[in-house]
Amino acid sequence: MNKNMIKMFDLTGKNALVTGGSSGIGLGIAEGLLEAGASVVLAAENDAVFEHAERLQKQGYPAHPILVDLMGGEEAVNRLMSETLSHFGDRLDILVNAAGRSGTAKPEEFPTDLYDKILDLNLRVVFLLCRAAGAHMISHKIKGKIINIASMNAFFGGTDTPAYSASKGGVAQLTKTLANAWMQYGINVNAFAPGWIKTGMTAPYMNQPGRYDHLFERLPAGRWGTPDDFKGPAVFLASDACEYISGCILPVDGGYLVR
């Protein structure tokens, strides 16, 4: 391969923060960024973040764990940013917002506190982290990359997921707005819209034969996705290769959206 082409995707020397880096899609993305040469902070609220950082360090990758419960809101976000910047020597190039949660109930019975918690983590915290990272990148003249995680629910309505669907629609619109505002600084803001990916979040669906079969039949890829399916797309959206792409909601869905 041409050396300039390899360089375009090379993340050597780049510093990345990945929330939700202790499992599922966030962990898959973190591993992809590490494999492309980046240094990565894995942030999550559970101890698995230490186990994965240690496993990756043993493989020779610069992975660093930070334990943070992002339901702590602005204070937790500020602490995470400050610890991340201190670890990286005051330079952040890539932010991936993969921490998220779901919760299901009939809309007419949906509990207010559950609605608030889902919107807080999936949308408010994403905004707070984007704002902090964007301000840092602008003030340090860093041509940074921000990757958010929307969902197929940013395109379709759900049925028993009013909070989750509202949050993911919000993430898509937030991503487009930040892309508009920050492309002038050379900052690219994009989002993935994952289809059906095998993670802890979707495990309950995998155990429902009727639902699983219905979803499986609608997947042109003929299989559910895995966190590894995000490695290549994440390296692309975190690299110089996507310099002219911003505000894109990229489906990583095995073709689910177009069937």
Ligand SMILES: NC(=O)c1ccc[n+]([C@@H]2O[C@H](COP(=O)([O-])OP(=O)(O)OC[C@H]3O[C@@H](n4cnc5c(N)ncnc54)[C@H](O)[C@@H]3O)[C@@H](O)[C@H]2O)c1
């Ligand atoms: N799995 C899918 O099919 C699918 C589809 C569409 C969108 N998504 C989105 O992808 C993202 C990752 O989800 P996943 O499927 O990998 O599930 P997952 O449960 O494996 O990962 C969720 C991550 O968020 C972290 N997290 C949860 N609460 C947190 C908190 N309070 N503070 C800090 N971190 C917290 C968890 O530690 C974990 O690392 C989510 O935003 C989810 O909505 C997933």
